[in-house]
Amino acid sequence: MELSTAAPGAGGRRWRGAGLGAGVAVVGLAAVTLALVPARAEVSLASVVLLYLAPVVVTAAVGGWGPAVAAAIAADLLVNYFFVPPFHTFAVETGDNIVVLAVYVGVATAVSVAVDLAARHRATAARRAVEAALLAGASAEPIEQASLTRLLDQVRATYQMTTVALTEGGQALDQVGPPPHGTPALSVAAGGGLRLDAWGPRLFAEDRRALARLAAAAARTLETQRLAGQAARAVELAHIDRLRAALLGAVGHDLRTPLASIKAAVSSLRQPDIDWSTEDRAELLATVEESTDRLTTVVDNLLSLSRLQAGVLSVDARPTAVDGVVAQAVLSTDTGGVSVDVDVPDDLPLAWADAGLLERVVANLLTNACTASPPGQRVLIRGRAGGDHLRLDVVDHGPGIASADRDRVFAPFQRLDDHSGTGLGLGLAIARGFTEAQRGTLTASDTPNGGLTMTIRIPAAP
Structure with a gap:
């Protein structure tokens, strides 16, 4: 109209x-x-x-x-x-x-x-x-990045102007239409130092009054956009601040502990007045090696998280044999003495995945499951084909996770999962990030008779 x-x-x-x-x-x-x-x-x-x-x-x-x-x-x-x-x-x-x-x-x-x-x-x-329709639309529609541009475009189309712009101090904050030439046919104050300038035909006095009301609506839309941007920035900064606090708390503990162990072992070995036996020397060196591995894991997790959050994770997806990936993950994971059963048929279709990332996902889930499993319980890794995707289940019989916490457990620096409070709380966050980077999903569910089942769904190779 x-x-x-x-x-x-x-x-x-x-x-x-x-x-x-x-x-x-x-x-x-x-x-x-x-x-x-x-x-x-x-x-x-x-x-x-x-x-x-x-x-x-x-x-x-x-x-x-x-x-x-x-x-x-x-x-x-x-x-x-x-x-x-x-x-x-x-x-x-x-x-x-x-x-x-x-x-x-x-x-x-x-x-x-x-x-x-x-x-x-x-x-x-x-x-x-x-005029009422334009004002109602400007007031009722949710404010987003393009709201002001849409309002100016509606004003331009309604009054058949060539160019309409909302300006401040002579500078266009938002403009629709081709670059204008000459002075505007109409310039009305919008409040707060803003003006609505229009290039095109001259208007009746009544239309000028209507355009003044629309100019005020455009100024309110701009102000709302600015406030929404500030609110989003404040939320982002609050989230960053929470992550920073969690990172400092977690890293402070998980870096200091292995560093203290390394320092103590090396200092003991360097004591000139102590003649260490072969067994004692081997134990101290094992402490150094174990603490170094813990430090390496912490650094790897932090680097992986930073790559995920920066969106620079490199994914080399190709046809991948799932049974080989699972076998490699089991061999490279310290299960802490927990027995692991693997039920992944070698005749499964190939997955479309990055073998290294998928192995890291399985290893992280396996570490969590082994840590959660009570003495005498076994962990199961089960693989099945499901149409256009493959499914991997990592099953434990630990205490599980409450339903209300199943989404939170995948957030960085959370320790709400079904294992002890050691570690940075990045394992599940990295596992989900790596899985989604390969166009897959990672979800948590209850294990029958108690425990937690982590399910990976990954696309099948075309």
């Missing part, structure tokens, strides 16, 4: 409307005259006057009251000339005919003005409806 003022230039529109009304008047009056003159003897003067009123009304609707009044006077003269005795003169024989002609002019003029006012009211109502 567009405003009736959408034509370029109010004055030009008036002149074109008047010209069209004059054309309608000429054609309409000529047609009525040509139709009635041959039947002049059979048609009463009252009927003639009423029929001549029709083109006057149409002229008022098309061209306004000015051309309509001119048409009414012309119709009165035509009635006098062709239908009032003596014919073909402008003389009037009787006083009754004079009254008829005078009343006709008055009625025609009144009808013309009434029709023109009704048309103007309709145009005003249409303009106000469009």
Whole structure:
């Protein structure tokens, strides 16, 4: 829906409307005259006057009251000339005919003005409806990055402007349309040092007032966008701050502990006044090696998390044998003495995956499962084909995880899983990130008879 003022230039529109009304008047009056003159003897003067009123009304609707009044006077003269005795003169024989002609002019003029006012009211109502729709849309729709641009584009289309911009200090904050040339046809204050500038046709005074209200709506939209951006930034900073605090707390413990062990073992070995036995020396060296492995794991996890969060993880997906990946993960994982059963058939279809990343996922899940398993319980790794994907289940019989915590457990630095509170709490976060990077999913569910089952779904190779 567009405003009736959408034509370029109010004055030009008036002149074109008047010209069209004059054309309608000429054609309409000529047609009525040509139709009635041959039947002049059979048609009463009252009927003639009423029929001549029709083109006057149409002229008022098309061209306004000015051309309509001119048409009414012309119709009165035509009635006098062709239908009032003596014919073909402008003389009037009787006083009754004079009254008829005078009343006709008055009625025609009144009808013309009434029709023109009704048309103007309709145009005003249409303009106000469009304005209300634009304001309601600007107020009701959720504010997002493109909200201001959409509002400016709607203003441009409604008023048939070439370019519309919201400016501050002469600089365009947002603009729709081609780069403008010259001064704007309209510039209205939007509040807060903002202005709405429009290049295009001149507008009526009423449309200028409507555009001023729309300018205020555009300023509110911009302010809301800015506040939304600040709120999003504040949420992001709060999240970063929480991660930083969790990182410092976790790393402070998980780095200091192995470093302290390494320092103590190396210092003991370097004591010149102590003659260590072969067994003692081997135990101290084993402590150094184990602590170094723990440090390596911490650093690897932190690097993996940073790659995931930065979006720079490199994935080399190709057809991959799942049974070989699982076997390698089991061989490279310290299970802490927990027995692991592997039920992954060697005839499974190939997966479309990065073998190194998938192995890391299985190893992380296996480490968690072994840590959670009580003494005497076994961990199961089960593989099955499922249409266009393959499924790997890592099953333990530990205490499990409450349903409310199953999403939180995949967040970095969370230790809500079903094992002890050692470690940075990055294993499951990295496992899910690596899985999703390979277009797979990782979910948690209950193990029948107690425990936790981690399920990897990875696409099958095409």
